[in-house]
Amino acid sequence: MAREDARIARTRTDVARAALDVLTTDGWEGMTHAHLAQTAGYSKTTLYSHWPARADLVTLALDALPDMPHHRLTGDLATDLAGELHAFRGGVVDFSLDQVLMAMAQWGATVQEIAQIRTRIVSEGESVMRSLLEQVTQGDDLAAALSMLSGVVVCPALMYGDLPTDEVIDAAVQIVLRGASRSRRS
């Protein structure tokens, strides 16, 4: 039985890696049992028996997602906020975080398990940025600033299939630091 368990665990690991690969390469449009079976080198029958729904395949892919990328903090707020945005942008380039976010948004609306994974991944992803912003703002300003800084990376990706330059990221950080710190003093 131990050997059987090991075999199942290996299948799961193999298929999960392939699922993440399919999700980030072909988008979730490509996430079908047939395509994943081919990519992972397992039979469709095996896939259907363990993960009958397409949402199961997405869940599997999300399980294989590496930890969210973070910047190494320097103690300078502007540098650290920009660094976090560079790390986020890097995640879009390196493992298609934009595709991952869209897959989670699509399935999280109806599949409870994916909604929970989304909450965990998003919370972890924005945790550093949130702590940094809490140094200068709070409440509605904090919520706004957090969405705004994420938006600098997310919006060009979603709306233009493009990513912000370093200069645009720096501009965003400066706008938030000037706008939000001032609001705190007033």
Added chain:
Amino acid sequence: MAREDARIARTRTDVARAALDVLTTDGWEGMTHAHLAQTAGYSKTTLYSHWPARADLVTLALDALPDMPHHRLTGDLATDLAGELHAFRGGVVDFSLDQVLMAMAQWGATVQEIAQIRTRIVSEGESVMRSLLEQVTQGDDLAAALSMLSGVVVCPALMYGDLPTDEVIDAAVQIVLRGASRSRRS
């Protein structure tokens, strides 16, 4: 032949409306020939003969999209920026603009026709906000401010399946106006 043309035009209108309905109700996951045929009340054969690929069905849905919602301008910059964001948020509620954006992002990456439609819809959608922001900023600051304000609506929708409150929208507008106007003077 005129009667035949009219029949085809009517079919197209009917199916396009149904396609938009499917896209915004069920997401593009639901955009299959079988499901759309059932919703539109036409045969799958008819759908396949006119629109063989799923991307064709998405294109059709986007064609049926109403004009982007805009706020009636008052001349007060903060009020007008917040009004545009309320209109954008209303578009997410009323016709699932977030789903539409994600569908365009998914297919725009590979289907040239959808990429063009996306550029047109996004440009039109952000045109008013862009003009408003041009009153106080330009260059990288303008690009950042535009993404940031869109992000206030897009990020909660994408990351939490949620929408910003009026207070968070106001906070975002104030941060941008304080941050961006100051940068212009410096």
